[in-house]
Amino acid sequence: MDRRFQEIPRERVADRIASELLRMISSGELAPGERLPGERQLADMMGVSRVSVRAALQQLKAQGFVTAVQGGGTRITAAADQLDSALARLVRANRNNLHDLAEVRANLEVWAARRAAERATPEQLAGIERCFAIIMSPDRPSRAKAEDDLNFHLAIAKASNSAVFMHLMSVLGDILEQMFAFHRYSLYASPADDRRFMEQHRAIWAAIQRGDGDGAEEAMREHLNTVLSRYEEEEESEAQVPTAPPRPQAVAQG
Amino acid sequence: MDRRFQEIPRERVADRIASELLRMISSGELAPGERLPGERQLADMMGVSRVSVRAALQQLKAQGFVTAVQGGGTRITAAADQLDSALARLVRANRNNLHDLAEVRANLEVWAARRAAERATPEQLAGIERCFAIIMSPDRPSRAKAEDDLNFHLAIAKASNSAVFMHLMSVLGDILEQMFAFHRYSLYASPADDRRFMEQHRAIWAAIQRGDGDGAEEAMREHLNTVLSRYEEEEESEAQVPTAPPRPQAVAQG
DNA sequence: GTTTCAAAGTGGTCATACCAAAAGGCCAAT
DNA sequence: ATTGGCCTTTTGGTATGACCACTTTGAAAC
Structure with missing residues (x-):
């Protein structure tokens, strides 16, 4: 036999099925929330065994595209939740770099204020x-x-008119707050901090209202520097993260 | 029968195995690149069937924690590549918002120049x-x-001293370039564009060299505006975006 | 019309067998 | 001692059939 050609490794069956299903989902052929055919029926349709169908569904499940309930069927996950779950996994897999994530998120938000x-x-x-x-x-x-x-x-993020950016911000903020117990410091914040935040919020809104991009950026930057310093205090007091990097830097100044 | 108690739904076997393996990976018990036990041995160790072990590995594979090759075994994915694959999936799932992603990436890069x-x-x-x-x-x-x-x-991204940020930039840039066929416009760029890019690069480097944060940010912003406009031209002429190929290679280490 | 409940349908797990590809050992040739 | 090819073993991938756990559904009973 001559195998000089076909150097590409044959695509695994499960991957082919997963791609096929994902194509249906992306193209809107299957609407979010809709229940897709049963595993046995799918296997019959695609001409493969149920094992392969299940392997494909495992992938899609793990990536958050579908959600399966025992006895209840498998449904397409809502589009917005797909992005969320992808980001959630991203952050979970890198929780040792929390401070970097917080910094990136802060930077994005500063930009959003300008936009x-x-x-x-x-x-x-x-x-x-x-x-x-x-x-x-x-x-x-x-x-x-x-x-x-x-x-x-x-x-403010919404006003930046970027769907991807908004989701990015939303999820990053959400997860960061969970991890740093943001609500705790917010609940017990001193009245001085409370006033400070109110002033900063007022400055941000004022700059945005008058269309002052530079001002909005600067005001947001100052606000987030304050918030970041609170994060760091929480981080130290929690003592949960074993490899906590001692990086006392805030967002760059303008 | 009385079922008032035990309201928690019993954890699925495959999920339990996946969690267990993930714990081993996260805790460093299994080093990146290391080959973990075979599926049959793993099933025997955990006291479950090989099917369940495979289901768990399917999850971890789909999430990029491990990489399996037929006949070769299953290995722990390098930590850096985990972030990459998560981001790659994120982008794949949102390829309709390419322009937003490009803009976010550009914004991050401007910030990196300042830092x-x-x-x-x-x-x-x-x-x-x-x-x-x-x-x-x-x-x-x-x-x-x-x-x-x-x-x-x-x-420049490396000089921002943020590992997460560098990976973010690297992957976003990499995928965007694949999708927009960046190399094509770069190859056939007019001499005028070529000169323009050289000037912009020179300005960026000059500002960074003299420690001028404002200047670096402004120079990078101007440069990326030019690049973004090229992206948009490509986007219009391409009409159809081909499926993004997998990324077999790692990113430069910091 | 409402409630009850059993059958049907669906995803989850198991056992076994076989296939395809890489790994590893073996031996001859250099 | 090293290299190259061969063959056995190991390992992941697929197929089949069965059974379990849970949800859905609709007909029967009220």
Whole structure:
């Protein structure tokens, strides 16, 4: 036999099935939330054994594209959750570099503030203002402050008009807060910190409102430097991370 | 029968195995590159069937923690590549938002230029200078220009002293280049574009060399704006984006 | 119309066998 | 001692059939 040709290794069956299913999902042939055919039926359709179908589904499950429930069938995961789960895994796999992640996230947010100031639509500005009004109202329960704060930042991210960027920010922020117990410091923050944050938020919103990109960037940078320093305090007091790198640097200054 | 208790759904066997293996990997019990026991042996050790072991390995494979090769065994993926594969999947799942990704990547790179200007070590500066000398030498074959250019940008990213950030940049840039057929425009770029890029590179390096953060940021921003406009031209002319091939190679170490 | 509950359907696990490819040992040729 | 080819062993990949755990569903009972 002559095998000089066909140097490409034959594609594994399970991978072929996974690609086929993923193509259906991406092309919208299968809508999110929809239940796809049973494993036995799929195996019959594709002309392979159920083992291979299951192997393919294992991949898609692990990557967050589908969700299986014993006895209930396998459904397509919502599109937004796919990006989220991918990022969640990314962060889980690199939790030793938390500080780097926090720094990257802070940098992205600074950029978002500039873009929001320069290119936000009136509707998006109104959204930011709504969130701003909430965090400035004095009668909010302190346990809601963390969420209010996050919503304010998310509104700014939204005003950057980049879906990918917004998800990136949302998930990074979400996971970082979980890990650093962000809500804890937010709950027990001293009144001085509380006032400081309010001033910073006010400065950010003011700069965005008047379309001042430089000002928005600078205000956000200062705010996040404060937040980052809180992260570091939490990090030290938690003493959970074994390989905690002693990197006391904040975001670069403008 | 009374089932008031035990409301927690029993953990699936495959998930238990996957968690166990992942724990071994994360704790360093199994070193990267090391070959873990065969599936049959593993099944015997854990007291489950080979099918369950395979299901667990499917997960870990799909998430990029291990790499299996038929007949060769299953090995722990290098730590750096884990981040890469996670990001690659992230991008694959969102290829409809390519422009957003490109913009985010550009923003990160602008920030890296500032950090490099402000905080690079002498060794890192020397590395940037080496790459700069290469891209400025007139006798380089044009087919190597794309790689030289990438190395220059990577050297700057490295000088930002953030491992996560460097990987982020590297992978984003790598995938974007594949998708946009970056090398093509680079090969056939007009002499005018070529000169323009050289000037921009020179400006970036000059600013970094004199520690001018503002100047480095501005120079890199201008450069990437030019590159982004080329991306957009490619995007329009390409019409159809081919499937991204897998990335078999690792990234430069920091 | 509502509730009950058993059958059907679905994903999860098991055991066994065989296939395909790489690893490793062996031996002849150099 | 080294190299190259051959063959056995090992290891991952697929197939088949069966059974288990759970959910869905719809018909029967109220």
